[in-house]
Amino acid sequence: MRDVMDRLAGWWADGHRVAVGTVIQTWSSAPRAPGAAMLVGPDGEAVGSVSGGCVEGAVYAVAERVLAGDPPSLEHYGVSDDEAFAVGLTCGGTIEVFVEAVDRDSFPALKAIADDVAERRPVAIATVVDGPGRLAEHLVIRPGSRDGSLGSMRLDDAVTDDARGMLDQGMTGLRRYGPHGERRGDELGIFVQSFTPPPRMLVFGAIDFASAVARVGAFLGYHVTVCDARPVFATRARFPDADEVVVRWPHEYLAETTVDERTVICVLTHDPKFDIPLLEIALRSPAAYIGAMGSRRTHGDRIARLRERGMTEDELARLSAPIGLDIGARTPEETAVSVAAEIVSARWGGSGRPLSRVAGPIHREHPT
Numbered sequence: 001m002r003d004v005m006d007r008l009a010g011w012w013a014d015g016h017r018v019a020v021g022t023v024i025q026t027w028s029s030a031p032r033a034p035g036a037a038m039l040v041g042p043d044g045e046a047v048g049s050v051s052g053g054c055v056e057g058a059v060y061a062v063a064e065r066v067l068a069g070d071p072p073s074l075e076h077y078g079v080s081d082d083e084a085f086a087v088g089l090t091c092g093g094t095i096e097v098f099v100e101a102v103d104r105d106s107f108p109a110l111k112a113i114a115d116d117v118a119e120r121r122p123v124a125i126a127t128v129v130d131g132p133g134r135l136a137e138h139l140v141i142r143p144g145s146r147d148g149s150l151g152s153m154r155l156d157d158a159v160t161d162d163a164r165g166m167l168d169q170g171m172t173g174l175r176r177y178g179p180h181g182e183r184r185g186d187e188l189g190i191f192v193q194s195f196t197p198p199p200r201m202l203v204f205g206a207i208d209f210a211s212a213v214a215r216v217g218a219f220l221g222y223h224v225t226v227c228d229a230r231p232v233f234a235t236r237a238r239f240p241d242a243d244e245v246v247v248r249w250p251h252e253y254l255a256e257t258t259v260d261e262r263t264v265i266c267v268l269t270h271d272p273k274f275d276i277p278l279l280e281i282a283l284r285s286p287a288a289y290i291g292a293m294g295s296r297r298t299h300g301d302r303i304a305r306l307r308e309r310g311m312t313e314d315e316l317a318r319l320s321a322p323i324g325l326d327i328g329a330r331t332p333e334e335t336a337v338s339v340a341a342e343i344v345s346a347r348w349g350g351s352g353r354p355l356s357r358v359a360g361p362i363h364r365e366h367p368t
Helices: 002-013 056-067 110-118 153-169 208-219 250-256 272-282 296-308 332-348
Strands: 018-027 037-040 046-048 073-078 094-102 123-130 138-142 145-148 173-177 188-195 200-204 223-228 244-247 264-267 289-292
Touching: 002 018, 002 037, 002 046, 002 110, 018 056, 018 173, 018 188, 037 056, 056 073, 056 094, 094 123, 110 123, 110 138, 110 188, 123 153, 138 153, 153 173, 153 188, 200 208, 200 250, 208 223, 208 264, 208 332, 223 250, 250 272, 264 272, 272 289, 272 296, 289 332
Parallel strands: 200 223, 200 264, 223 244, 264 289
Antiparallel strands: 018 037, 018 094, 037 046, 073 094, 123 138, 123 188, 138 145, 173 188
């Protein structure tokens, strides 16, 4: 939804009624994750995607009916359906898409949500997508407040508790409850979509490789910070794709900035006076990924120095060095692709091997 929020908010502000199709659940090789959205707006214009092209035509037809007055609808597409080939989901996956109509009357809180997303403030939307009589009711949850109702105070309380936990972890997914929030019930399907600030990528070392890594990090959706102690190199002109360029000693900056379980750290300085104090802090942080550039000889010296500073074997095992996957990269741009591939592999548990040599599903299950 994040990638179509601006268009949705714009149409909403202009008083238009918009159909929104949102991926609720996926199985097997479905190409897009829960939360992916497609809009059908004024004059039939379609924006966004729910399947990378497989079932957009079928969802578009449902959206037209909803805009014409049909009730919201939960649609199921998959290879087991008789119409699977007709709608085009031939990759072996299965998806559920919820289609609803949104306008100022049905969703008055949308402008505030769009502002939260734009300002990178955490917010979650809980929507009834399955169950009797309450389809498309919305509850907007923030860390310290909520807006709207799903029809029952007890249900609102239960969903709020779960949604705040999901929001903390950046999780989006379907939860089931009884009609009044009973944890053991399953009459109601509530889809919780979390909008958390983008994960951070911290790039240390203002070298040409860092510029390429910052560019690919921005492409992957990270909030990218480049940090170097040398002001002549750490400039906005050299790193136009970074969200921030910081001139500080790397270890001092890392000790004071926010690092969480989604943060990735790329140490590209390969200079002991920068690397060692920086990695000592990084390897004891909750960061999801920590990679360091350098030759195997440089890395061996680095490990020895870190051991001398008291780093444990478990802490050292978190370090990916030399950074990146073995794809034969030579240029800064190729190296950035190698680094990005390793980060994505670490995030989703990929093997890093060619898909032609791996058995089983291509797409791994998305966390819920």
